[in-house]
Amino acid sequence: MxxxxxxxxxxxxxxxxxxxxxxxxxxxxxxxxxxxxxxxxxxxxxxxxxxxxxxxxxxxxxxxxxxxxxxxxxxxxxxxxxxxxxxxxxxxxxxxxxxxxxxxxxxxxxxxxxxxxxxxxxxxxxxxxxxxxxxxxxxxxxxxxxxxxxxxxxxxxxxxxxxxxxxxDPEEHDRHLAFVSHLSHISSFMLGETVLQKMADEKNIFDMAGSGFASTVRLAKSSPAMWAPIFTENKENILSALDGYISNLSAFRDKIANDDSKGLFEEMAEINKIRDILELGK
Amino acid sequence: MxxxxxxxxxxxxxxxxxxxxxxxxxxxxxxxxxxxxxxxxxxxxxxxxxxxxxxxxxxxxxxxxxxxxxxxxxxxxxxxxxxxxxxxxxxxxxxxxxxxxxxxxxxxxxxxxxxxxxxxxxxxxxxxxxxxxxxxxxxxxxxxxxxxxxxxxxxxxxxxxxxxxxxxDPEEHDRHLAFVSHLSHISSFMLGETVLQKMADEKNIFDMAGSGFASTVRLAKSSPAMWAPIFTENKENILSALDGYISNLSAFRDKIANDDSKGLFEEMAEINKIRDILELGK
CATH class of the missing domain: 3.40.50.720 (NAD(P)-binding Rossmann-like Domain)
Structure with missing residues (x-):
């Protein structure tokens, strides 16, 4: 070469x-x-x-x-x-x-x-x-x-x-990436947007942001020139991932609204399984 | 002492x-x-x-x-x-x-x-x-x-x-924390849940997860015993943060569905401002 x-x-x-x-x-x-x-x-x-x-x-x-x-x-x-x-x-x-x-x-x-x-x-x-x-x-x-x-x-x-x-195969690739990469970027951008909107009314809100916020919002610094085309190119898969995400968020929201402490605990304990799966992938 | x-x-x-x-x-x-x-x-x-x-x-x-x-x-x-x-x-x-x-x-x-x-x-x-x-x-x-x-x-x-x-003051504290901490944890837990649900049908999906996913999903490993009570104790503020977040996600979803590349680009470019704000906080 x-x-x-x-x-x-x-x-x-x-x-x-x-x-x-x-x-x-x-x-x-x-x-x-x-x-x-x-x-x-x-x-x-x-x-x-x-x-x-x-x-x-x-x-x-x-x-x-x-x-x-x-x-x-x-x-x-x-x-x-x-x-x-x-x-x-x-x-x-x-x-x-x-x-x-x-x-x-x-x-x-x-x-x-x-x-x-x-x-x-x-x-x-x-x-x-x-x-x-x-x-x-x-x-x-x-x-x-x-x-x-x-x-x-x-x-x-x-x-x-x-x-x-x-x-x-390419279809499998695009389907998987919508969930383990593209969705992460959207959730991060929207988190950044939601906090920026709040900051319009509340000063110094970022003073109180810890490492957890920094970690989840990191991808909101990503390049729009790179990501806007990915979102439209992989539209169908991303809409499916996003719809699942929004639906999970809404159901979780309702559990909070209903003071369903037991439901919240159990749902999060189930999601904690991701610990072991992420470790396996290392 | x-x-x-x-x-x-x-x-x-x-x-x-x-x-x-x-x-x-x-x-x-x-x-x-x-x-x-x-x-x-x-x-x-x-x-x-x-x-x-x-x-x-x-x-x-x-x-x-x-x-x-x-x-x-x-x-x-x-x-x-x-x-x-x-x-x-x-x-x-x-x-x-x-x-x-x-x-x-x-x-x-x-x-x-x-x-x-x-x-x-x-x-x-x-x-x-x-x-x-x-x-x-x-x-x-x-x-x-x-x-x-x-x-x-x-x-x-x-x-x-x-x-x-x-x-x-305590009210200001709880209002701010709902946005810069509690919301991050919910978005991360729900991201983990959405991908776990997908994994039920698709094997090896985590093989393809990069550092972006790891970063956004990290908080989904957090303790349910600690977080379930926070979500219910700070219910009103968290519902307000979550509703804003879900509404932003839905609007972004529609831009993708409508192939609104320009709108997606501009929205993300605006959110990129969080780079400078996060730097300032250091």
């Missing part, structure tokens, strides 16, 4: 660049970003070795790390630009639409649908970290549709970055 | 004990817990130096650290047991009911209404830490109703533990 190209030099694209440089010091890393400041920062930070609008024909790997709703067009354009020995993978948080769009594409075998479960509430090249991917799960969808030999190029990078590979 | 007594030897009561021992090695710390195992653990862990059902008459400070709905009765009983040079303070998460109940009590000046904003999702004496209170906010309500000289005993301990004191 001699040359990779990264489109989108934010937190995730930037972390792939920094990680790849660390593991393969000789690698040529070209890249681009629609935001000129990001491109400049990526060069300064050493995320890429050269700014380049489009990948060279002999690029081994192209990584697409732009917002979810832009990936379809960029993927098609990129496949038209690269040679036949290039593998293109995206790192988007939704997979069904992209995979469906690609199902009959003549260059389908040069595409790998990937999603690393890695990130922070920060965004942009300055938020990138060489070890962001270390020991994180990376999900691959429709593995069998990608060329066997080209796939090796991605595996070489994934192994070097020490990710844990998982495989599933 | 020679002698303190702690009723309720869990996370918070235990941390007061460990912290006090560290700062005042000569201190006699007696204490009790309705759970015999907790009492045993507290002795083993050095949280208390002696198990004692009721405080001695010459105890300087009594700390009440039991669930919110039990504090009223224990406070009255304790005030009847102690001498006139003892100060009693509670560390409960709700303050209005207690302060109202105490307003005409003949020993009101021996009581201090306190609430340290400190804790973790774990509970019991084994979760206690000597530095849990370090640099945490401790709210005092109705400061003026406590005897000037007795108050000094509490200040001596608070200063040694390095807490940051804040003062407000």
């Amino acid at each position: 001699k040359k990779i190209h990264i489109i989108g030099l934010g937190l995730l694209g930037g972390s792939f660049g920094l990680g790849a440089r660390l593991k393969f010091p000789e690698l040529i890393i070209t890249g681009t970003d629609s935001n000129p400041q990001n491109l400049k920062d990526a060069l300064t930070l050493g995320i890429i070795t050269e700014a380049k609008e489009t990948p060279d024909k002999d690029t081994d790997l192209v990584i697409l790390a732009t917002p979810a709703d832009t990936l379809g067009k960029i993927l098609i354009d990129t496949l038209n630009q690269v040679g036949e020995n290039t593998l293109v993978f995206d790192v988007g948080s939704t997979k069904s639409k992209l995979c469906a769009m690609m199902s009959d594409h003549p260059k389908r075998k040069q595409y790998l649908a990937a999603h690393p479960i890695a990130g922070t509430e920060y965004s942009g090249p300055k938020a990138a970290m060489a070890d962001l991917l270390n020991r994180k799960v990376l999900i691959i969808c429709e593995l069998e549709k990608t060329d066997l030999h080209l796939k090796e190029k991605a595996y070489q990078l994934f192994d070097a970055l020490n990710v844990k590979l998982r495989f599933m | 020679k002698k303190i007594h702690i009723i309720g030897l869990g996370l918070l009561g235990g941390s007061f004990g460990l912290g006090a021992r560290l700062k005042f090695p000569e201190l006699i710390i007696t204490g009790t817990d309705s759970n015999p195992q907790n009492l045993k653990d507290a002795l083993t862990l050095g949280i208390i130096t002696e198990a004692k059902e009721t405080p001695d008459k010459d105890t300087d400070l009594v700390i009440l650290a039991t669930p919110a709905d039990t504090l009223g009765k224990i406070l009255i009983d304790t005030l009847n047991q102690v001498g006139e040079n003892t100060l009693v303070f509670d560390v409960g998460s709700t303050k209005s009911k207690l302060c109202a109940m105490m307003s005409d009590h003949p020993k009101r000046k021996q009581y201090l209404a306190a609430h340290p904003i400190a804790g973790t999702e774990y509970s019991g004496p084994k979760a206690a830490m000597a530095d849990l209170l370090n640099r945490k906010v401790l709210i005092i309500c109705e400061l003026e109703k406590t005897d000037l000289h007795l108050k000094e005993k509490a200040y001596q301990l608070f200063d040694a533990l390095n807490v940051k004191l804040r003062f407000m």
Whole structure:
């Protein structure tokens, strides 16, 4: 592997660049970003070795790390630009639409649908970290549709970055992620909004916020440019998750209204089981 | 200060004990817990130096650290047991009911209404830490109703533990805490419940959970024995917070259903302001 190209030099694209440089010091890393400041920062930070609008024909790997709703067009354009020995993978948080769009594409075998479960509430090249991917799960969808030999190029990078590979179909991926990632972000944003609204009347409310609030509201600092497209791209699954969440909240609300201490206790004790399940996942 | 007594030897009561021992090695710390195992653990862990059902008459400070709905009765009983040079303070998460109940009590000046904003999702004496209170906010309500000289005993301990004191009235306290603490716990519990329900149909869903989910669901590991009483004790304020939260969630849901990308982006960008506010609070 001699040359990779990264489109989108934010937190995730930037972390792939920094990680790849660390593991393969000789690698040529070209890249681009629609935001000129990001491109400049990526060069300064050493995320890429050269700014380049489009990948060279002999690029081994192209990584697409732009917002979810832009990936379809960029993927098609990129496949038209690269040679036949290039593998293109995206790192988007939704997979069904992209995979469906690609199902009959003549260059389908040069595409790998990937999603690393890695990130922070920060965004942009300055938020990138060489070890962001270390020991994180990376999900691959429709593995069998990608060329066997080209796939090796991605595996070489994934192994070097020490990710844990998982495989599933795109619909399953989007359904699961709606619950264990997208819903968390919405609950956090709405928590932040509710408290900000209250703060309009009550001063210094944040003085009293402890680590519990900081933890649950952390994701409300996340990038709207990244998340708005995810919410619309994975609409059906997210609506199902949200409806379940709102319905649980309403039922819990009624238990509080009715002073149903026993019901509240029992419901929370049942939810406490998540302790063991989260431990197992470690 | 020679002698303190702690009723309720869990996370918070235990941390007061460990912290006090560290700062005042000569201190006699007696204490009790309705759970015999907790009492045993507290002795083993050095949280208390002696198990004692009721405080001695010459105890300087009594700390009440039991669930919110039990504090009223224990406070009255304790005030009847102690001498006139003892100060009693509670560390409960709700303050209005207690302060109202105490307003005409003949020993009101021996009581201090306190609430340290400190804790973790774990509970019991084994979760206690000597530095849990370090640099945490401790709210005092109705400061003026406590005897000037007795108050000094509490200040001596608070200063040694390095807490940051804040003062407000009990109604304001309960109103604020509903938003910046109690609501976070409910949103986290309900998130955990929603994902557990989904898991009944979908296996391995937690494999895909990243640090964002872990962060938002952390509080769902919290003790039901502590939180069920808080929710009912602070019912009116929590219902108001919850109703605002559910209404925000429903409006956000509709924006997703209507593919209102611009609206979602703008709403989240507005909520991002919480970044700066949270930074200010540091």
